[in-house]
Amino acid sequence: MEHLNQSFTVQYQYNIFFTSALFSPENELLNSFLVNLNPAVTVKKILFIIDEGVANAHPALIKEIQTYFYKYNRTQLVQDILVIPGGEVVKNDTRYFDQVLEAINVHGIDRHSFVAAIGGGAVLDMAGYAATVAHRGIKHIRIPSTVLSQNDSGVGVKNGINYFNKKNFLGTFSPPVAVFNDELFLSTLSDRDWRSGIAEAIKVALIKDAEFFEWLEANATALAARDTEAMNYQIWKCAKLHLEHIRSADPFENGSARPLDFGHWSAHKLEYLTNFEVRHGEAVAMGIALDSVYSNLSGRITADEAQRVINLIQQLGFELTHPLLQVTEGNSPILQGLEEFREHLGGQLTITLLTGIGSGEEIHEMDAEILKQAAEILNNQSVTIQH
Amino acid sequence: MEHLNQSFTVQYQYNIFFTSALFSPENELLNSFLVNLNPAVTVKKILFIIDEGVANAHPALIKEIQTYFYKYNRTQLVQDILVIPGGEVVKNDTRYFDQVLEAINVHGIDRHSFVAAIGGGAVLDMAGYAATVAHRGIKHIRIPSTVLSQNDSGVGVKNGINYFNKKNFLGTFSPPVAVFNDELFLSTLSDRDWRSGIAEAIKVALIKDAEFFEWLEANATALAARDTEAMNYQIWKCAKLHLEHIRSADPFENGSARPLDFGHWSAHKLEYLTNFEVRHGEAVAMGIALDSVYSNLSGRITADEAQRVINLIQQLGFELTHPLLQVTEGNSPILQGLEEFREHLGGQLTITLLTGIGSGEEIHEMDAEILKQAAEILNNQSVTIQH
Numbered sequence: 001m002e003h004l005n006q007s008f009t010v011q012y013q014y015n016i017f018f019t020s021a022l023f024s025p026e027n028e029l030l031n032s033f034l035v036n037l038n039p040a041v042t043v044k045k046i047l048f049i050i051d052e053g054v055a056n057a058h059p060a061l062i063k064e065i066q067t068y069f070y071k072y073n074r075t076q077l078v079q080d081i082l083v084i085p086g087g088e089v090v091k092n093d094t095r096y097f098d099q100v101l102e103a104i105n106v107h108g109i110d111r112h113s114f115v116a117a118i119g120g121g122a123v124l125d126m127a128g129y130a131a132t133v134a135h136r137g138i139k140h141i142r143i144p145s146t147v148l149s150q151n152d153s154g155v156g157v158k159n160g161i162n163y164f165n166k167k168n169f170l171g172t173f174s175p176p177v178a179v180f181n182d183e184l185f186l187s188t189l190s191d192r193d194w195r196s197g198i199a200e201a202i203k204v205a206l207i208k209d210a211e212f213f214e215w216l217e218a219n220a221t222a223l224a225a226r227d228t229e230a231m232n233y234q235i236w237k238c239a240k241l242h243l244e245h246i247r248s249a250d251p252f253e254n255g256s257a258r259p260l261d262f263g264h265w266s267a268h269k270l271e272y273l274t275n276f277e278v279r280h281g282e283a284v285a286m287g288i289a290l291d292s293v294y295s296n297l298s299g300r301i302t303a304d305e306a307q308r309v310i311n312l313i314q315q316l317g318f319e320l321t322h323p324l325l326q327v328t329e330g331n332s333p334i335l336q337g338l339e340e341f342r343e344h345l346g347g348q349l350t351i352t353l354l355t356g357i358g359s360g361e362e363i364h365e366m367d368a369e370i371l372k373q374a375a376e377i378l379n380n381q382s383v384t385i386q387h
Numbered sequence: 388m389e390h391l392n393q394s395f396t397v398q399y400q401y402n403i404f405f406t407s408a409l410f411s412p413e414n415e416l417l418n419s420f421l422v423n424l425n426p427a428v429t430v431k432k433i434l435f436i437i438d439e440g441v442a443n444a445h446p447a448l449i450k451e452i453q454t455y456f457y458k459y460n461r462t463q464l465v466q467d468i469l470v471i472p473g474g475e476v477v478k479n480d481t482r483y484f485d486q487v488l489e490a491i492n493v494h495g496i497d498r499h500s501f502v503a504a505i506g507g508g509a510v511l512d513m514a515g516y517a518a519t520v521a522h523r524g525i526k527h528i529r530i531p532s533t534v535l536s537q538n539d540s541g542v543g544v545k546n547g548i549n550y551f552n553k554k555n556f557l558g559t560f561s562p563p564v565a566v567f568n569d570e571l572f573l574s575t576l577s578d579r580d581w582r583s584g585i586a587e588a589i590k591v592a593l594i595k596d597a598e599f600f601e602w603l604e605a606n607a608t609a610l611a612a613r614d615t616e617a618m619n620y621q622i623w624k625c626a627k628l629h630l631e632h633i634r635s636a637d638p639f640e641n642g643s644a645r646p647l648d649f650g651h652w653s654a655h656k657l658e659y660l661t662n663f664e665v666r667h668g669e670a671v672a673m674g675i676a677l678d679s680v681y682s683n684l685s686g687r688i689t690a691d692e693a694q695r696v697i698n699l700i701q702q703l704g705f706e707l708t709h710p711l712l713q714v715t716e717g718n719s720p721i722l723q724g725l726e727e728f729r730e731h732l733g734g735q736l737t738i739t740l741l742t743g744i745g746s747g748e749e750i751h752e753m754d755a756e757i758l759k760q761a762a763e764i765l766n767n768q769s770v771t772i773q774h
Binding site (some may be wrong): 001002003004005006007008009010011012013014015016017018040041042101102105108110111132133134135136137155158160163164166168169170171172173175232233236239240243246247251252253342343348 | 388389390391392393394395396397398399400401402403404405427428429488489492495497498519520521522523524542545547550551553555556557558559560562619620623626627630633634638639640729730735
C-alpha cells in the first residue's frame with residue numbers, strides 16, 4: 001500500500017520581560033501574564049521552585065511571593081514552595097528532579113498550570129526538564145537570577161540534567177512560556193558570579209556582532225565595577241542576540257552546527273574535570289581565549305584581533321586559561337573533550353572558529369598541534385602571538 | 388527595558404511505510420531510508436529494542452536483522468539487541484527505561500544515529516520516550532507489531548511511561564523519523580490482540596468518517612475471521628485518519644480538546660483498575676459503547692445510530708462493558724477516572740461525544756445520572772435504548 005506522509009509545523013512563541021522587583025505588590029507584570037495566557041482556563045495553579053542560593057540571599061522572597069499571590073489570587077499559589085540547591089549538583093543528583101515531579105503530582109499541577117523556577121541556570125535547566133516531561137509538558141516559567149542565565153541559558157529553549165556523568169545527557173528542547181529577568185537578583189551576586197556570565201556576551205558578540213564587541217570593550221571597566229546600567233544593557237543585548245540566533249537557525253538543533261557553542265567545547269570538559277569549581281562563564285572565557293588564539297594560529301584572524309579578545313577577557317577580570325586545558329599528550333583530557341563534544345552533537349564534529357571580530361565559520365577538524373600551541377601561548381600569559 | 392519576543396516555527400515530517408518482511412534481504416526499504424536521511428552524516432548507528440512477545444513469536448528475527456545489516460552495512464548495527472517485556476509492565480517499571488538509556492550511552496548512540504523499537508504500543512511508547520530525552524532527542528524509528536500500534540499509537544507523536552501509578556505521567560510529544568508497518572508481525576497475534584486494535588478504527592470512524600464506519604460494518608465478519616486484505620485496508624485507513632487529525636488540529640495538544648480520545652476516558656481507568664488484564668482496545672471498545680449510549684441518552688444521536696455502534700462492537704467479538712464501569716455511588720471508580728482525565732489534560736474537562744455517525748462534539752461536563760443509566764443499559768446487555 002502506498003506510504004502515508006505526515007507533515008506539520010508547530011509555532012512557538014514567548015516573551016522575555018525585564019523588570020525590577022517582580023514580586024513587589026505594585027508590580028502587575030507577572031499577574032497580568034498569568035491571567036491573560038489562555039484566559040478560558042479558570043483554575044490555574046503555580047508551583048515555585050527556588051534556588052537555595054537565591055532564597056538565602058533574599059530571605060524575604062518566599063513571603064513576598066505569598067503576599068503577591070494573596071493579592072493577585074486569580075492564580076492559585078501552591079503554598080509548599082520547593083527550595084533546592086543551586087549549581088551543578090542539582091543536575092547531577094536525580095533526587096532533585098524526582099522532588100519536582102513529586103510536587104507536580106502531589107499538588108495536581110496540570111498542563112494549564114505553571115511551574116516557575118527562580119535561580120541560576122542549573123536550577124532552571126533541571127526544573128524545566130521536569131516540567132516539560134511531566135504530563136508530556138507543563139507550562140514552565142523561567143526567572144533567572146544570575147547574569148549567565150539572564151543573558152543566555154535562561155532565555156533559550158534547552159532543558160536538561162546530567163546522567164551517566166555526562167552533561168545534559170537527558171533533556172528536551174522545549175521553550176518556556178515566559179522569562180522574567182529581574183535586575184534585583186543580580187545585586188546580591190558575588191563578584192565572581194557577576195563577572196562570569198559576561199563571557200556569553202563576549203562569545204555572541206564575537207560570532208555575531210562587531211559593534212556589540214566594541215561596546216563591551218568600551219564598557220569593560222564599568223561592567224567590572226558593577227555598573228547597573230551597563231549590566232542591564234549587556235543582558236538585554238546578549239539575550240536579544242541569542243534569541244535572534246535561535247530563531248534564525250535551527251531552534252531544536254536537528255543539524256550538527258551549533259555556532260552559539262563557540263568556545264564551549266573545551267569549557268564543558270574543564271567544568272567537569274574541576275568538579276565545577278571553575279564556573280561555566282569562567283570556563284567559557286578560557287574556551288573563547290583558546291579558540292580565538294587557535295583562530296589566529298590557523299590563519300583565520302589577525303594577531304591584533306586575537307589580542308583584543310584577550311585584552312577584553314583580562315579587563316573583565318577573567319583568567320585566560322587553566323592547566324587542564326594544556327595538550328601534553330595524545331590523550332590529554334582536552335582532546336577527549338573534543339570527542340565527547342562530537343558525540344553529544346552527533347555526527348560530524350562541528351566547531352565554530354572566528355574569521356574576524358563579529359563573524360565565525362564552522363570547521364570539522366581541529367589540529368592537535370595548533371591546539372597545543374594555542375594553549376601554551378595562553379598558559380605563558382604571553383600575549384605575543386603570530387603575526 | 389522593552390521586552391523581547393521570541394517566535395519561531397518548527398517543521399515536522401515523517402513517513403509511514405507499509406511493507407511485508409521488512410528484514411528480508413531483498414527488501415531495500417529500511418536501508419534506503421536510513422542511508423538517505425541526512426546523507427552527509429557518514430557513520431550512523433542503529434540500536435534495536437525488541438518486544439519479548441515479538442522475539443518469541445519470531446525466533447529468527449534477531450538473526451534476520453543481523454543478516455540484513457551485514458548486507459546493508461552503511462548503517463552500523465549495534466550487535467547487542469535489547470529484548471524487553473511487552474505490555475504495560477515495560478512502562479510501569481523504570482528499570483526498562485533505564486536499560487534503554489544505558490544502551491544508548493554504552494554504544495555511543497548520538498543525535499544522528501537511530502533507536503528502532505519493534506513491538507506493541509507499550510514498548511514503542513517507552514523506547515520512544517527514552518530516545519527523545521537522551522541527548523535531548525535521538526532519531527527514533529517505530530516498527531509497530533500489533534494492530535493497535537500499526538493503526539493508531541505507533542503512527543502518532545506521543546511517547547511516555549507511567550509514573551506515580553499514573554498512565555503516561557512522564558512523556559514527550561516528539562514524532563518518530565519514520566514508521567514501518569510490517570504485516571508479517573500481525574500473523575502471529577492471538578485472536579484477542581488481532582481484534583483489540585480495531586477498536587481505534589471504530590473510534591476514528593465514528594468521529595471523522597461515516598463512510599469508513601460503513602466499511603467497517605460491511606467488513607466486520609471478514610475482520611473477525613482474520614482476513615488479511617481487510618485488515619491491511621483497516622490499518623492503512625485508520626492510520627491515515629489519525630495522521631490527518633494530528634496534522635489538522637493541535638499536534639502537541641496545547642489546547643484541552645482531544646477528540647481522538649473519544650471513548651478513552653473510561654478506558655484508561657478500566658485498564659488500570661484491572662491491572663491491564665483488560666486490553667487497551669477492549670477497554671476502548673467498552674468506552675465507545677458507553678459514550679455512544681450516553682450520546683443517545685443525552686439526545687445527540689438516535690437510538691438506531693447507537694444500536695449500529697453496539698452491533699459493530701459485538702460483531703467484532705468485543706465485550707460491551709465491564710462491572711467496574713458501573714456507577715454505583717458518588718465515588719465510583721469511573722467518576723474518579725473522569726476527574727483524573729481532566730487533570731491529565733489540564734484545565735477544563737473536555738470529552739468528545741457523538742452527534743451522528745462520523746461526527747463528534749466537545750462537551751465539558753458529564754452527568755453522573757445519565758452515565759449510570761448508560762452503563763446499566765450496557766450491563767444488562769440490553770439493546771433497548773431510548774427512542
